[in-house]
Amino acid sequence: MTKSREVKVVDTTTEEKIKEAARAVFYKKGYAATRTRDIAEEAGINLALLNYYFRSKEKLFDMIMLETVTGFMHTMATILNNEKSTLEKKVELVASHYIDFISKEPNIPIFMLSEIRNNSDGLLKKLPIRQLIMQSLFFKQHQEAVAKRKITEPNPLHFLMNLLSLVVFPFIAQPLFQGISGLNETQFNKLIHERKKLIPIWIKAMMKAK
Amino acid sequence: MTKSREVKVVDTTTEEKIKEAARAVFYKKGYAATRTRDIAEEAGINLALLNYYFRSKEKLFDMIMLETVTGFMHTMATILNNEKSTLEKKVELVASHYIDFISKEPNIPIFMLSEIRNNSDGLLKKLPIRQLIMQSLFFKQHQEAVAKRKITEPNPLHFLMNLLSLVVFPFIAQPLFQGISGLNETQFNKLIHERKKLIPIWIKAMMKAK
DNA sequence: GTCTATAGGGGGATAGAC
């Protein structure tokens, strides 16, 4: 490995610094409440450089939004289409992966979902989300399980909604649940990590209910 | 009933008109993206009147935010403390009530949860949320059910999180799920209303799982 | 109470030196 490659890992370019700063600020505050000055400060650069590299706040935002949603859906599709895992294993993988992922970036879900709401015509319809998910192996395995009477709920969308609800919502409503319970952040995090094991058990029971 | 009371029901005062307009716009766009001009236009009044009645955008927002959160928690506490209903019935009531409620105001959940996130020190700690919920009959009934081995999950917070996740999250992620499924709004609404019956069944099964 | 007109400030974007 050359020196220059080593350096490249540590020292990021100015463009990358701005993008990472923008990501952090946008995730936390959302588009409207973010000022380009906040991003510049976070990146440790001057405001003018932001426009030099990205032309406008909106273009910078669109780029980050696209990367975020694409990344999220790509990972999802990869898990749901894994040829080597059963339906149950996929549930486990989704719970485990996303709980770890969102723990590191707790603002991503509410960021994505708020911004998609202002924007839904623009972004979502450009991505091949529907095919990726609806024709996934996950859905086929669900249909098989229904045919074999191993699952009672015939609608795969309920299945997926339930899984994502149980995984994602506790993060979104974290301040509320901490307020209700009086748990501090560490304790609440522990509770959420318990769910990596619990959610697969719950999902299994739910889907056999009648 | 006098004429004046009849009129009062139909013709709202200017103050109320502004507040309702503000509620609609804030729910839809959030605090930062809302302009006082939008509110004035929505209310059909002049911009200056907003400040005449409410002093500032922030004060108007705080009032609406407080009413919204208070209303939400008050209803929740009322259901969870109902002396005449069993634990199972309370699950049914929560699902049924909130699915109807959020169907009429679909932006409330993401509005509340986003704005609470920017604000958590301010608002939540002023309300007696913790006592209302943690000491509710709902939680006592849960503990009894655990003691009688009718429920395997001993943590009532998981119980409540799961219930609210299944009820609320599909609304929050509605654009995403419509994008995935290709359902139109009417079809998606039908799907959500199915959940009034399904969620109690699912919750029952989940909580007996092991 | 309700309006028009405007003050005042903040924020996105650019010009131009280095």
Next chain:
DNA sequence: GTCTATCCCCCTATAGAC
């Protein structure tokens, strides 16, 4: 590529007439 200085629009809030 990076900075300082500045433009200019838009938004909140208020002054003052009616």
